[in-house]
Amino acid sequence: MAPLDGIRVLDFTAAMAGPRCGMLLGDFGADVIKIEPPEGDHARRWGVHRYGPDGQFSGLFIALNRNKRSLVLDLKTEAGQAAAAALTATADVIIENYRPGIADRLGIGYASVSARNPGVVYCSISGFGQNGPLRERPGLDMLMQAYAGHMSVTGEVGRPSVRNGPSPIDLLAGTSAAFGILLALRERDKTGRGQYLETSLYEAAIEMVAHFIADYTGSGQVPPKSGRYFAFASPYGIFDAADREFYLGASHQRFFEALCAVIGREDLISDPRFGSNADRITNRDALHEELFPIFRSRGAAEWVTLLDGAGIPASLVEDLAEVTRQEQVAARDLLLPTGIDNVDMVGIALKMGLTPGTVRRPPPRLGADTAAILTELDELESAKKG
Structure with a gap:
């Protein structure tokens, strides 16, 4: 029932x-x-x-x-x-x-x-x-x-x-x-x-937008557009690899340190510009200058494999055709036939x-x-x- x-x-x-x-x-x-x-x-x-x-x-x-x-x-x-x-x-x-x-x-x-x-x-x-x-x-x-x-x-x-x-x-x-x-x-x-x-x-x-409002009322600073990146953490957002875009979410200090190890740049951990999440947000452009050339040196799938292996949240930026073919979609019964032409609906x-x-x-x-x-x-x- x-x-x-x-x-x-x-x-x-x-x-x-x-x-x-x-x-x-x-x-x-x-x-x-x-x-x-x-x-x-x-x-x-x-x-x-x-x-x-x-x-x-x-x-x-x-x-x-x-x-x-x-x-x-x-x-x-x-x-x-x-x-x-x-x-x-x-x-x-x-x-x-x-x-x-x-x-x-x-x-x-x-x-x-x-x-x-x-x-x-x-x-x-x-x-x-x-x-x-x-x-x-x-x-x-x-x-x-x-x-x-x-x-x-x-x-x-x-x-x-x-x-x-x-x-x-x-x-x-x-x-x-x-x-x-x-x-x-x-x-x-x-x-x-x-x-x-x-x-x-x-x-x-x-x-x-509750989290933006809370931050604005506390700081008095109107949040700007955040584009490809998350306003509340860094490095966190969409990055360009050699062939396509991928997502990386280093939202915790341990993720940032793991990222530095993956890319062979442990020196960034002790760089005072990047010592905390707040520092990395403030100095986002400088951090990206260090990261961008590295990310463009390999394909996105390789980066995702390396980052995922280190426990860092990462993904290809997949289009909806790719999404419908994901094994996880099938495992979670998230795509079901409707009987209307060849249309599937989300479960x-x-x-x-x-x-x-x-x-x-x-x-x-x-x-x-x-x-x-x-x-x-x-x-x-x-x-x-x-």
Whole structure:
């Protein structure tokens, strides 16, 4: 039996953060009903490539919507709103990512839902949160990367700001929402009470720069872009070998000393410019002048072998084609077929010994479960009346 067997989730979300939240719950047994407008979640159309017999899947949609059933409702109509309201009375969990106030106008806000269903756990995911001067603004991952300071520390000094590729703010916001829902369900187990909870992309974005903010408020120095290197340790970052890039992370004194032994430069250990991590950060350019010619003398794979053999964190900078072929990916069951063309999806990251997550359903075709879900609803309502 999965941990969330018997939990019904209504997922009124689109794009990335909300769908990730629903998928995480679905992976561990929840019955997740994805409620889509007639045109579908707009993420079905993101990107260039299309999959499935009628091209209604994007890679992004596939990655975030397994273990769900798809129900099409037009919430701009009275009939759609009535069906949604009736469904909310059957739900254990509701997730929505409308702008503040819209769910209320659609008749599925927390006040009206909890009046019908006091035990409901209701989670709102928004751009900037439900209060404050920016509550009405839309929330997008890249907007948050700009507004919350991510871009100010990403990329090379003196070069244009760049985007963090994997949309980490969306993904963290969705994960935080799922965590909050589990806490609320645990509370409901003890008291029988549901509750309202909310999080936002803005909070996730600020949370991700917490270490930079702590350092700024302590020192008064605004952190610069750190480019290929980690701002809090040195030597730590991406370096050029004779043939390609590799990563090296000497985050501890013992790693630095081991590195000096590997490259035959033990003299650097006693160099006062490099005596501590703080010294090496302050004198990063001088240290790199010593290291760069050495690193360019051999291939990246050779360096990684030598560094790894000395216990120093190191890796080739691998592209996604290389990643999909990694033995560790196979060992951890991190690449699974979807049955949609030749598309693979990333498997379940959280491994549980007694109650593992499972992939029971591929990402749903638009509206594939509408008839079945509405029939279930009719049966539930008939049972209540009977």
